[in-house]
Amino acid sequence: MFNYNHYVPVVRWKRGEQTALELVDPTLKNSMTPLIEIPPIPWDFENEMPKKTIDKHLENIGAQVKTSWNHEGPVFVDALQVCSEDDEQMQDGRHPLEFIIDEIQTNGITAIPVTGSQRGSNYQQAVKGILARYNDGICFRLEDDDFDELNQNVNQLLQFFNVTTEETDLIIDYKYIDAGHETRTARLVIGTISTLPYLAEWRTLTFCGTAFPTDLGQVSTGTDGSIPRTEWLIYKRIMSANLSRLPSFGDYIISNPSYIEVDPRYIQMAAGIRYTVADKFLIFRGYSVRSPKHNGWGQTKGLCQRIIDHPKYLGQNYSYGDGYIYGCAQGTERTGNPETWRKVGTNHHLTLAVKEISNLHAASTID
Template identity: 45%
Template sequence: MTLSRKHYVPVIKWKQGEQKALEALSPALKESIIPVIEIPPIDWDFENEVPKKTIDEHLQNFGDTLLRCWSQGAFIDLLYIDANERMMTGQHPLAYILREARSRKNPLIPITCSIYDSHYNTEVVSANVVDELGAAIRITEKDFDSLQLTIDNLLEAIQLNPDQVDLIVDYGYADPNHIIRTSFFITGLINSIPYLNKWRNLILCGTGFPKDLSGVRADTIGQIERSEWILWKRMMQGKTAIREPIFGDYGISNPVPFEGDPRVINMSANIRYTAEDKYIIFKGKITKRFGASQYHDLADQVVQHPEYSGRNFSEGDLYIYEVSQSNDGPGNATNWRKAGTNHHLTYVASELSTLFLP
């Protein structure tokens, strides 16, 4: 699988909102998107101080859900699953997921990184024996000062050469206030990657989306720079990197999964809307106190905004329009994650398809 700079590699947290956002994409857009599917952590029961589910329950129906939502090929990463977890059968969770996907003729490319143990990497090796899809290596900030050693150890562990591996350079959160500094750092990092021109694909991934929206006041429309997009464009247009990376991001969320206690967290109604070089945040009040009906007004604010893409742009945009007209909604967190993510994926894929046209 060789990607071009018009391909898009979004990191998708495998929850219902993001799943449905993928499912609702147009067939044409799906051809240009290769998602990184992250299995989220098992929800925690804060009252009883135990996990809410077993690993079997957590991964139940994975294969069927994947087939329904995405059958175009994808990466898979178990970053947030404890290394000691095993299925009731004793099977490693990665082996289970890969088998579920394979049995539906929808094989996945496993991702490994420096924190995974030998049991995990053994499953990566086994997957390539069966599927012959190679693997991916994900390097993050903690690896940046020892790239050669980290990469050589991982290549040895998964028994592959760089030309059989997709290298994902994941720099995580990029503060929009430090774009120029980060741009120089990322360019230097890419240019120092071992075996730079031998990797099957080189993918650059990060985000400017913060951990929370506390920086946006209630009942206002705020903006957050899409630092990941600005950084990538600077690199591509300035031709500063020896090898051009494929673009990846985290959609409309931060890399760190939200794990707060819902009993004490006061979430505000908000719509996250991607536009040129920025995320526009339409923020209401605390939903526990003021209810979900405020989404009708927030949706109307989106529709009236000059950077609204129009109801025919994506399924997410159509949903926003219908809620603004009170023909649907007001919706819940899952509905709005689906709408915002579906719009975002459509927007970015469309940007990439036209950015470098003559």
Template identity: 45%
Template sequence: MFDSKYYVPILKWKRGEQKALEFLSDQHKERLTPLIEIVPIPYDYANDRPQKAIDDHLKDIGNQLSTSWGKEKPIFLDLYWLDDSERLKDDRHPLEFIRSEASQKGINLIPVTGTTRSDDYNEAVKEAYIQDKLGVCIRLEDEDFLDIDSALEDLLEQLCVKPEQVDLVIDFKYTSPSDERKNILSMVSVINSIANINVWRNLILCCSAFPENMSGLPNDIITPIPRTEWITWKALVNTKKIRRMPVFGDYCIGSPGYVEMDPRIMNMTANVRYTVENDWLIAKGKSIKKHGGEQYYALCQGLTRHPQYCGHAFSWADQVIFDCAKRKCGPGNAETWRRVGTNHHLSFVVEQLSSFPVI
């Protein structure tokens, strides 16, 4: 069972996030368990079709998990974004294939499911539970909150598991910074509505206030965006009416949704996302197509001068920011800075939780 200072980040399984996890210190890895979302097959917009088959999309998954995680303790795996109809050429379910590839590398996976998943998906989850005996993660969201007990009862029966073997994720997805009090009341209400709340192996609360895009933020300055999920979780700690305090979870430096844009029309803006006590600091530049990637030097210089910069020794990411500010390395690209922002965020939240006076 996770303690109250544990952390469950939700990571979309792309190269930036994979490297961010790989470069995380072992000390920090010990204090978190990532929930990994396998992203959809990239789309070939020019030819109006998927870029590859599911076999090719997943072919290196075992090596990716081993290189990025490399720990004996399990991680959560969710195929939320894959089409339910996807099957490999040998007709295996993608979950079965990923489990097999991960097992060969010594990586243990706890499958994640929910009330909207297909019978085939849940059958694969059930088979994973029977074979691996690692339990199951159930992720509740939106419409599930109307009648949680009924939703859970049906799913437990389908999976043939008991609450003691289940990690329960309450996922509020996007939470607006302007609705802080309403968010707290809703979360307390949902958690308190769960029968036998203390029986579940773990109770995890996830949400994010990170915007889907940053088009409304000004250029060439550092703008703070409130980390509403963290502010809300801190408030929950002090809420005497909550029946069980959940483990903290978030979506790191991204929004809960998944948006894939046509690269032919995409106009990316240089930005570095940096997590601090109650905010993300967004150092935003201009269009990369028009102004190039060297903008990242100035963005990093601004961050290293900021009073809440943690210093180059804080994490792998902070060293990269420091080196970029000094022009000791190249400016990188969007993937580089997703890697850097995610690595710093993971490190920061682990440290933040470890020093938080949770009872």
């Protein structure tokens, strides 16, 4: 389906990320396969209950994916977060994963179910049903607990789903990677890949992870800071390792893998923009958007000016996100809200990652 010269971003299915993906240059989508991760149903803190039903939460999912992805290539779909209770089902009796895959396939896009060794029995049975119905293969997402008994866990998954390696995509997901453990983690990843059973036979192989933290407390409000892109630095080490098969690259874009929902009545949100560069996430932070003194989200006009003045800014024509940053600084684009800046930062990152991967492998070919 694809080789190592490919990008597998974990796209949380929220409006900012959906629009960011939609606005990526269509030619870059040839080198990308999104892993669509369905987020949990939002929580109503005031009434202490979910804000909506599972049916309402997944309403129009097929049309959304068609609009956002708008490409002939497939997508991976992981519904674990929305199926944390294994008895969750739609009003018509279908498992949520089955519903999601059916809706996406109905809209003309190949959707490959993602599973792993820690999923509930109903989830796994839903995957079996999807395999029988569409015969498009399966994606195994290996995580921390899988690496200790790698051969055993891989073989159990293959046997349970009665699939071959040739119809299986494999994602080795290290999730959050501590920036202070770059060398150690790189060795672990390289060791895992080198000992992976059936290494040459998997339909695709991807390394995934991120060093993006759960919060930005390390960068003080009103200042600019940076966070190492440890996952990308590790991937470049993997490319230099003497492996018989190289993986493609995946990350969590500009998010941490954890889903943490905070009661909005008590949160003090600061305006901020995340801007990815070669080996870092640049963080431009303002002040509380509730403070009249700091002009709410109007602060982002000044933040955008700080970005375009930065030597690592890639120019207004680099991506949709970069053009929006330039326009906001000039006063021709709105100063927006959290969704706006997630869309902008995500679109820029998706564009950068695809181009980085292409350049990295082009350079290694020349060498």
